[in-house]
Amino acid sequence: MGRLKNAERQHYVQAYVPGTEEPGEEWLELAKYISTIGDDTQEGTEEEGFYDGDGTAEVTVTSVAQAYTPEGYYDPTDEAQELIAGLKYKVGDGRKIWHRVVRSDGKKEWVGRATVTAIVAGGGDAIAYETFSCNIRFDQIPEETDLPVVPEG
Template identity: 50%
Template sequence: MGRKKNALTEYYVGAMPTDGMSEPEYFRLAKWVSTVTDDSEEETEDQGFYDGDGTPETDVISVKKTYTFEGFYDEDDPAMKFIAGLEFETGEARKIMFKQVRTNGDTLEGKATVSEIKVTGGEATEYATFECTIAWDKKPTITKATTGA
């Protein structure tokens, strides 16, 4: 299919369902967001084995998918307002549902934690800043895109 612009990747945030059964109400995090950075971390370990030639192999022990969002704050945008409402919360109150729809149509969805929330500050001549970091708490549920019949 070729190259596709980053803006075609969609990100959604929503509150954790209180009953554990219902679907979350998602808000698209896009308006005035100019940059999304993949700040994911991987923990690795190198070990050599006798069934090889002694050259260490790298094993990936864990993966933490994390995204940092940057742009301008708009208090009328539902997604930004939702994130801003968590600014002074801690612990479980920072847990949300996070969904990413990739350009190929695959959907990744799961429980996540929001941190590094910034909705004020900057130069006097600039618009209010918006920044947050969202990290899945575990491997998200991945739903592959379905192709036409």
């Protein structure tokens, strides 16, 4: 298959209702006027050396917080952008959403509750279109699912 374009990876969002353990069926695709989505994953690590080795420190990954940073132009008629924009003045559970990422080849997806930070829904130079950006960070390692392969043709 070779290389795949980033635009083939799909990002979806959904409102989170506090106390729910599973997302609903209806997802909003976060794609319209989004020109880039960065990977802002953060890893926690520890280094330790042991006497049964040569003293060289070994790195152990202790936590992974997968995060994405979509950026583009703000469209208040786009439901996914408006869901996120509506969280700007909320705190705590008010900043939670469900996030779903489908790999560019369509064979895997990751779903989990996430927290949205650094929301920008409008802003920029007077002659430019309004900008949109945020950080969507999974609250824990998302659930990975293999998706059924759809035969071509």
